[in-house]
Amino acid sequence: MLKILVADGMEKAAVEKLKEMEFEIVEKHYEPEELMKEIKEFDILVVRSATKVKKSIIDAACETGRLKLIIRGGVGLDNIDVDYARARGIMVRNTPNASSASVAELVIGHMINLARYIHNSNITMRQGQWNKKAYEGVEICGKTLGIIGFGRIGRETAKRAKALGMNVIYTDIAGELKEYHGYRYMDMDELLACADFVTLHVPYTGGKAVIGREEIAKMKDGAYLINCARGGVVDEEALLEALDADKLAGAALDVYVKEPAKDCPLCNHEKVSCTPHIGASTMEAQERIGEEIVEIILDYYDGRKLNGCIESF
Numbered sequence: 001m002l003k004i005l006v007a008d009g010m011e012k013a014a015v016e017k018l019k020e021m022e023f024e025i026v027e028k029h030y031e032p033e034e035l036m037k038e039i040k041e042f043d044i045l046v047v048r049s050a051t052k053v054k055k056s057i058i059d060a061a062c063e064t065g066r067l068k069l070i071i072r073g074g075v076g077l078d079n080i081d082v083d084y085a086r087a088r089g090i091m092v093r094n095t096p097n098a099s100s101a102s103v104a105e106l107v108i109g110h111m112i113n114l115a116r117y118i119h120n121s122n123i124t125m126r127q128g129q130w131n132k133k134a135y136e137g138v139e140i141c142g143k144t145l146g147i148i149g150f151g152r153i154g155r156e157t158a159k160r161a162k163a164l165g166m167n168v169i170y171t172d173i174a175g176e177l178k179e180y181h182g183y184r185y186m187d188m189d190e191l192l193a194c195a196d197f198v199t200l201h202v203p204y205t206g207g208k209a210v211i212g213r214e215e216i217a218k219m220k221d222g223a224y225l226i227n228c229a230r231g232g233v234v235d236e237e238a239l240l241e242a243l244d245a246d247k248l249a250g251a252a253l254d255v256y257v258k259e260p261a262k263d264c265p266l267c268n269h270e271k272v273s274c275t276p277h278i279g280a281s282t283m284e285a286q287e288r289i290g291e292e293i294v295e296i297i298l299d300y301y302d303g304r305k306l307n308g309c310i311e312s313f
C-alpha cells in the first residue's frame with residue numbers, strides 16, 4: 001500500500017477520497033530534522049509552501065529509495081530543490097492552474113484597499129477614530145496597471161483590471177505574447193515609468209530581486225507596488241525606504257522574504273496593505289488543488305507515465 005505524507009495540510013474531501021482508496025495517509029507537519037528521519041518511510045510527499053524540500057531531505061529519502069513523487073499543492077516550486085530531486089529519480093509535480101483566479105482577485109482587492117485607505121480605516125475606526133478627511137483616495141478606473149510576468153495569474157489579473165476600466169500594460173521575460181493584443185507590451189523600464197500600479201507575477205528563482213532600488217527609482221512618483229508572487233522578488237529594504245521617502249504612495253504584500261512574517265517593519269507600515277500569504281487560500285482554489293493532487297496520485301498509482309514534467313517553471 002502506498003504511504004503518503006501530507007505535510008502542510010490538504011483539503012478534507014481530497015484526503016477522504018485517498019483514504020477510501022486505501023492509501024495510507026499521514027497528515028502531519030514535521031520540522032526539518034524530524035522530516036529527515038520520517039521521510040524514509042513514505043512513497044509520496046505532498047507539501048504546500050511551509051515544508052522546504054531541500055537536498056538534505058531528498059538525500060535522507062534516498063537512503064531507502066521509497067520516495068518517488070513530491071507534489072506541491074500550489075504553483076511556486078521555490079521551496080523544493082526540483083533539479084536535485086529529479087536527478088535522484090524523484091518526480092516533482094505542482095498544481096499550476098488551480099489558484100490563478102483566487103490570486104488575481106486578491107490583487108484587485110489589495111489595489112482597491114490601497115487606493116481607498118480601506119486597510120487604514122479598518123485599523124483606525126476600531127481605535128475610535130473618524131479620519132474622513134485624511135482618507136481621500138483615488139479611483140482605479142482610468143489608471144494604468146503594469147503587470148510584470150504575464151503568465152496565468154498575470155493574465156487573470158489583467159482581465160479583471162480591464163473590466164474595472166484600467167489601462168493594462170505588461171512586460172515578460174518571454175517577450176511580447178502574440179495572442180494578447182488587448183494589452184500593451186512594454187519593456188520593463190517603460191512599464192515602470194508609465195504605471196500607477198505595478199503588480200508582480202513572476203516565480204522566485206533566487207538571486208537579485210526583480211524590483212530593487214534601481215527599479216523603484218524608475219517608477220512614477222506616488223505609484224503603488226503590489227507583490228502577491230514571492231517575497232524574494234522585491235527588495236524589502238528598498239521598498240521600505242521608498243515608502244518612508246514618499247517615493248511610493250503605498251504597497252500591498254501577500255508574500256515576504258521571511259515567512260511567517262511577524263512584527264516586520266513593512267507589515268506595520270501605515271502605507272502597506274498586508275495579508276499572510278493567502279493568495280491561494282480560498283475554498284474554491286483549495287478544492288481544485290485537492291482534486292489535482294488526487295489525480296496526480298492516481299496517475300502515479302495507475303503507473304501512467306508522468307515523465308517528471310513540471311508545468312510551470
Ligand SMILES: NC(=O)c1ccc[n+]([C@@H]2O[C@H](COP(=O)([O-])OP(=O)(O)OC[C@H]3O[C@@H](n4cnc5c(N)ncnc54)[C@H](O)[C@@H]3O)[C@@H](O)[C@H]2O)c1
Pocket residue numbers: 074075076077096099100103148149150151152153154171172173174201202203204210228229230254255277278279280281312313
Ligand atoms: N500568493 C500566493 O499565494 C501565490 C499563489 C500562486 C502563485 N504564486 C506565485 O505566483 C507566481 C506566478 O504564478 P503563475 O501561475 O502566473 O506562473 P506562470 O509560470 O504562469 O507565469 C510566470 C510568468 O512570469 C514570466 N517571468 C519570469 N521571470 C520574469 C522576470 N524576471 N521578469 C518578467 N517576467 C518574468 C514568465 O515568462 C511567465 O510568463 C508563482 O511562481 C508563485 O510564486 C503566489
Ligand SMILES: O=C(O)CC[C@@H](O)C(=O)O
Pocket residue numbers: 048049050073074075076077099277279280281
Ligand atoms: O501553499 C500556499 O498556501 C501558497 C501557495 C502559493 O504561494 C503558490 O505558489 O501556489
